[in-house]
Amino acid sequence: MRDFIIAPSILSADFARLGEEVDQVIEAGADWIHFDVMDNHYVPNLTIGPMVCKALRNHGVTAPIDVHLMVNPVDRLIPDFIEAGASMITFHPEASHHIDRTLQMIRESGCKAGLVLNPATSPDIIDYVIDKLDMVLLMSVNPGFGGQKFIPSTLKKLRRVRKIIDDSGLDIRLEIDGGVSARNIRQIAEAGADAFVAGSAIFNADDYKTAIGQMREELSKADPV
Numbered sequence: 747m748r749d750f751i752i753a754p755s756i757l758s759a760d761f762a763r764l765g766e767e768v769d770q771v772i773e774a775g776a777d778w779i780h781f782d783v784m785d786n787h788y789v790p791n792l793t794i795g796p797m798v799c800k801a802l803r804n805h806g807v808t809a810p811i812d813v814h815l816m817v818n819p820v821d822r823l824i825p826d827f828i829e830a831g832a833s834m835i836t837f838h839p840e841a842s843h844h845i846d847r848t849l850q851m852i853r854e855s856g857c858k859a860g861l862v863l864n865p866a867t868s869p870d871i872i873d874y875v876i877d878k879l880d881m882v883l884l885m886s887v888n889p890g891f892g893g894q895k896f897i898p899s900t901l902k903k904l905r906r907v908r909k910i911i912d913d914s915g916l917d918i919r920l921e922i923d924g925g926v927s928a929r930n931i932r933q934i935a936e937a938g939a940d941a942f943v944a945g946s947a948i949f950n951a952d953d954y955k956t957a958i959g960q961m962r963e964e965l966s967k968a969d970p971v
């Protein structure tokens with residue numbers, strides 16, 4: 747069985763109490779913190795930047811921080827996030843003129859690096875940089891907002907990317923982001939994902955431990971490809 751990662755997206759957290767919210771989801775069993783960065787340019791929404799990442803580290807957060815950059819251009823923000831304590835940085839290929847160089851820049855700093863593919867983006871791009879990837883993140887909603895519905899065609903894409911990763915023999919995580927809940931997580935795992943971002947399904951729940959527990963319970967029944 748794969749080891750499954752649950753990464754609550756703080757996009758749906760109460761930003762007025764962010765440190766406390768992060769402590770609570772970690773205490774409730776989360777593995778990573780998913781940190782959505784939006785610039786009102788690459789996506790039509792505006793969120794948080796490196797200062798907030800650093801504030802979480804200063805607050806005492808030691809869990810991996812999974813930074814999902816929805817910004818264009820992406821390169822100039824990367825050193826700031828590395829300095830702020832990011833553990834992994836993923837970006838959308840359309841936001842970099844030189845994808846290979848951007849991946850190298852992230853990895854040379856000691857951070858893990860990944861590409862994010864939007865629902866309509868072909869996974870072919872992975873082939874040429876696969877040796878520089880620690881993670882592939884598939885968007886199962888169009889980026890920009892939490893609380894959207896999972897796009898079913900992502901399951902087919904997950905199976906395809908899982909095969910590409912397995913055939914490579916490399917240690918690359920396959921993460922899914924958007925519309926994930928206890929209702930569909932098992933099916934998503936069976937299609938090949940091994941890291942699960944969930945924002946509204948966790949932060950809108952009455953009890954984070956119950957919400958994460960239900961996801962783990964479903965994952966324990968999964969029979970991955």
Ligand SMILES: O=C(CO)[C@H](O)[C@H](O)COP(=O)(O)O
Pocket residue numbers: 755757758780782814887888889890891892893894923924925926943944945946947
């Ligand atoms: O990257 C994102 C949106 O662009 C978020 O990570 C994602 O939408 C999580 O929220 P939810 O689980 O509510 O769909």
Ligand SMILES: [Fe+2]
Pocket residue numbers: 755780781782814923943
């Ligand atoms: Fe995200």
